[in-house]
Amino acid sequence: MEDGKLLIAGVGSLGCRWARAAHSRVSDWVDLALVDADARSMDGAKHANCLILGDSTSEVGCAGMPQLAEARMRSLQPITDHFLGDAELLVLLTGLGGGSGSGASVEFARQAAQSGCLVITVAAMPFSAQFERQRIAESALPRLSKYSHVCVELSLDRMAWQARERGVDWEQGSAWVEELCEGLIRTLANVGLINLDLMDLRSIVSKSGGSTLLVAEGHCDDSVQLYERARSSPLAAMSVGGATGCLLQVEGGPHMTLKQVESVASAFTDGLAMDAQVIIGARVSPDLGERMRVVAVVSGLPRIQSDGLV
Numbered sequence: 001m002e003d004g005k006l007l008i009a010g011v012g013s014l015g016c017r018w019a020r021a022a023h024s025r026v027s028d029w030v031d032l033a034l035v036d037a038d039a040r041s042m043d044g045a046k047h048a049n050c051l052i053l054g055d056s057t058s059e060v061g062c063a064g065m066p067q068l069a070e071a072r073m074r075s076l077q078p079i080t081d082h083f084l085g086d087a088e089l090l091v092l093l094t095g096l097g098g099g100s101g102s103g104a105s106v107e108f109a110r111q112a113a114q115s116g117c118l119v120i121t122v123a124a125m126p127f128s129a130q131f132e133r134q135r136i137a138e139s140a141l142p143r144l145s146k147y148s149h150v151c152v153e154l155s156l157d158r159m160a161w162q163a164r165e166r167g168v169d170w171e172q173g174s175a176w177v178e179e180l181c182e183g184l185i186r187t188l189a190n191v192g193l194i195n196l197d198l199m200d201l202r203s204i205v206s207k208s209g210g211s212t213l214l215v216a217e218g219h220c221d222d223s224v225q226l227y228e229r230a231r232s233s234p235l236a237a238m239s240v241g242g243a244t245g246c247l248l249q250v251e252g253g254p255h256m257t258l259k260q261v262e263s264v265a266s267a268f269t270d271g272l273a274m275d276a277q278v279i280i281g282a283r284v285s286p287d288l289g290e291r292m293r294v295v296a297v298v299s300g301l302p303r304i305q306s307d308g309l310v
């Protein structure tokens, strides 16, 4: 991508942890912004735009007070204007349920959208046993979605469950978030065999209805397994059947064939609406060898279902 900047932002403590980890994979192409009431989230962050939500040095959070965080974020707009002004794509990461993430992410997304930036949000929903956090998250989510072109809801329950299955700490499940960001940024920042750019992304995310992101990596001869992996990502349960738009980026090693690209594309697009707009990009990355990485932005989803992925 030549004109305009790509930006990863973390809002709230969990959002900042994720954003820093994701950014470290793609720091050559993308800027970083960190927003939190707790200054520890910015410890040692180099070359990042750091915004602390508060005017007092004693603040370590907006503990459970999203309105406060939102108001503080609003007062920082003269600063955000500096780096949002020339950003074309924002990947916004946050965990809902606390004060900072739930309040400031909404206002940050609003400011970014207002400045003409394409906003892709990944919002983690709290564990279902955390009732008060659930309540806060559920009231923030619709507003956050409103200002985001794509808002992916991530379930911490699902993430924790999958991490347990693999015998790792729940937080390590967040590698998925890093992969998603990396896939998306590489898709847009690199020159490919078949080029995708922000205009393609804009055209897909402008469809009315819900939208989501899928990411997976696997052997280049096993398109079905790649699709299964993408489906089992720790998203909140939802269906992608009947979607009207899909941007698909397939990345493989130097020996990737057109047949393999076609096979992956059909695994990912079979369930879409008959007249869906599908944009496909492909790229060779020598380091992938026999493996393939797929990133999909799916839009125009008919409705959100609670009965699992399709």
Ligand SMILES: Nc1nc2c(ncn2[C@@H]2O[C@H](COP(=O)(O)OP(=O)(O)OP(=O)(O)O)[C@@H](O)[C@H]2O)c(=O)[nH]1
Binding pocket: 011, 012, 013, 014, 015, 036, 037, 060, 061, 062, 063, 064, 065, 095, 096, 097, 098, 099, 100, 101, 102, 124, 125, 126, 127, 130, 133, 156
């Ligand atoms: N169990 C558990 N949940 C966590 C942890 N970190 C974050 N979360 C979840 O992520 C959500 C957001 O948490 P944070 O990012 O810490 O909250 P914040 O936005 O910084 O909010 P404040 O600290 O209240 O200003 C919470 O609702 C939790 O569900 C953790 O270490 N353990």
Ligand SMILES: [Mg+2]
Binding pocket: 012, 013, 014, 036, 038, 060, 061, 062, 098, 100
């Ligand atoms: Mg915090």
